[in-house]
Amino acid sequence: MTSLALLFTLASIGISETVYLVRKRITRDIPVCPIGDGCEVVLTSKYSKIFFIPNDILGLSSYVIISLIAAFLVIEVPPMSFWVIVIKILVGIASIVSLFFTYLQWRILRVWCFWCLMSAFTIWLMEIIILLSKSI
Amino acid sequence: MSKTSFHILRVGLAITFLWIGILIFKQPEAWAGYLQPWAAKLLPVPIEEAMKGTAILDLGIGVLLLFDYLVWLGALVATFHLVIVLAVSGITDITVRDIGILAATIALMTDSLPENFIDRIKSR
Numbered sequence: 564m565t566s567l568a569l570l571f572t573l574a575s576i577g578i579s580e581t582v583y584l585v586r587k588r589i590t591r592d593i594p595v596c597p598i599g600d601g602c603e604v605v606l607t608s609k610y611s612k613i614f615f616i617p618n619d620i621l622g623l624s625s626y627v628i629i630s631l632i633a634a635f636l637v638i639e640v641p642p643m644s645f646w647v648i649v650i651k652i653l654v655g656i657a658s659i660v661s662l663f664f665t666y667l668q669w670r671i672l673r674v675w676c677f678w679c680l681m682s683a684f685t686i687w688l689m690e691i692i693i694l695l696s697k698s699i
Numbered sequence: 700m701s702k703t704s705f706h707i708l709r710v711g712l713a714i715t716f717l718w719i720g721i722l723i724f725k726q727p728e729a730w731a732g733y734l735q736p737w738a739a740k741l742l743p744v745p746i747e748e749a750m751k752g753t754a755i756l757d758l759g760i761g762v763l764l765l766f767d768y769l770v771w772l773g774a775l776v777a778t779f780h781l782v783i784v785l786a787v788s789g790i791t792d793i794t795v796r797d798i799g800i801l802a803a804t805i806a807l808m809t810d811s812l813p814e815n816f817i818d819r820i821k822s823r
Contacts (some may be wrong), residue, residue, distance in 0.1 A: 568718065571721070572718075575710065575717065575765055576714075578765055578766070579706070579709075579710045579713070579765055579767070582765075583767070586767070634721045637721050637725055638721060638724050638725050639725070
């Protein structure tokens with residue numbers, strides 16, 4: 564239960580930050596970059612989309628699905644084993660994608676984006692919780 | 700309220716309401732136990748159905764706050780909801796914390812009311 568609560572909380576934090584980024588992109592506004600000044604460079608780079616889909620939309624969709632699955636697992640909506648597999652695969656893929664994006668910021672773009680790093684740490688924390696949890 | 704404090708409060712309250720909604724859906728009968736007998740008698744529907752309705756309301760409030768959409772409305776509904784919760788369950792060791800959440804929803808609501816709404820109140 565605790566691990567699911569943590570997963571849900573992290574997914575909700577992820578939703579709030581990606582909603583912020585989506586809104587800023589739609590209004591063509593520059594997001595506030597609390598630490599560092601590379602947010603604009605990273606978020607407008609050619610790597611900000613995968614197959615024409617903006618990364619913020621992909622992130623938002625992932626967080627919404629993860630939070631829904633965490634809720635299903637708490638309420639015990641069947642088939643439970645299916646939800647467990649889906650959440651493990653989704654968080655696993657998201658962790659690898661986050662690793663790739665962090666590498667892009669570090670080695671290719673050579674600037675750091677606060678929001679992208681925060682999202683990456685959120686996902687990695689989810690992966691650690693799933694790996695350490697005995698109930699998921 | 701500063702922008703950062705506002706958003707921290709908004710997301711924190713959103714997670715609280717969403718999580719409570721999920722927990723009520725998990726065990727509506729357990730949450731029904733918090734209701735005072737006099738309040739339970741007033742319900743026009745079975746108590747479990749009423750608790751599921753409460754869960755949906757909590758989830759709705761949580762979604763509005765989390766997606767930063769009509770935050771004032773979400774906070775306004777949350778404020779009324781918490782006043783009713785405190786009235787029908789009484790102030791116990793557990794519900795005493797709702798006073799803090801109520802204060803937070805009021806703070807969020809006053810800070811996010813639409814400007815034209817505030818102007819209309821001022822002009823009267």
